[in-house]
Amino acid sequence: MAFYLGIDGGGTKTACAVGDDTSLLASAIGGPSNIVRVGDAVVRESLRQTVAQVCAAAGITPQQIEYACMGAAGAGRFGTADSIRNILAEIVEAEIQVVGDGPIALEAAFGSGPGVIVIAGTGSIAYGRDAQGNTARSGGWGFAVSDEGSAHWIGRSVIAALLQAMDERGEAEGMDSGRGSAVWSAVRKAWGIGTLADLVRTANSSPPPDFAALFPAILAAVDDGDAVALHVLTQAGKELAGLAAIVIARLYQKTETGPAHASDVESSVSRQIVRLAMAGGVFRHAARLREFFYNEIRKLHPQVILNPQVVDPVHGALQLARKSRAQAAKSRT
DSSP: OOEEEEEEEOSSOEEEEEEOSSOEEEEEEESOOOHHHHHHHHHHHHHHHHHHHHHHHHTOOGGGEEEEEEEETTTTSTTHHHHHHHHHHTTOOSEEEEEOHHHHHHHHHHTTSOEEEEEESSSEEEEEEOTTSOEEEEEOSOTTTOOTTSHHHHHHHHHHHHHHHHHHHTOHHHHTTTOSOHHHHHHHHHHTOOSHHHHHHHHTOSSOOOGGGGHHHHHHHHHTTOHHHHHHHHHHHHHHHHHHHHHHHHHHSOOTTSOOOHHHHHHHHHTSOEEEEEESHHHHHOHHHHHHHHHHHHHHOTTEEEEEEEEOHHHHHHHHHHHHHHHHHHHHO
């Protein structure tokens, strides 16, 4: 019996799964392993601890793993996949495959079939594949310039919107006394700050603060009816729908004879069924954002069929690890 390891490495946590040829044996969650955000040392420690934990839960040792697949944000960047592979090779004696977070999420949602997946966690990206096997992506270029609709984007956008609302209403002077909106109270508690000056100092510090850590507090503020937080959450749903729309356009807005007029392209894509799925903690924990996302993408492409369940990419990584064994066997014949 062979044992396989699947890993979903994110900016906030690492999910691991161990399985045999047909079954999931154990799962575990550990620290962050996005090498672009946290660096080699943190990735090494997170992977070492989490792999040890999941193997212990499965009743095996890391040395018994034969095939491993890790999906990681930024794996397509030059040298990133090699760095991750080298770290993982210190932990398991296995055939190791390192891919982006898009392919493992797509595998979890659709197997080898066509579809589009939108991932919204600490960062965000849309990734898709058509019936001919062509792939496309949108977003996912890093929190400083991209990652629209992600937890980081939502946190940063709420801070910016909160400060703008204070300016517009002339409320800045009253913030230090504790007066203000639900989201201001939530941010103060989440960041452990007391005054407006603390907020400005923290938000502009270098390195930047963990804006993604504000996400649970922002959701609580939305539940309390905070208008600023609700506006940002609504916009996040639209941004994520926009990422999906770009991938849909690239994969499905085609004609057999080449480029067409805009009206022809719109008519062509509107006739096609596009399967769409969601992954990541932002979708998982924010039902209202899922609603905003769905309503927006249906406006842009009415034929979308959305899987209402938020998929778990680590299951896709485990399945790709299994497939790598079959591919290796095929190449030897």
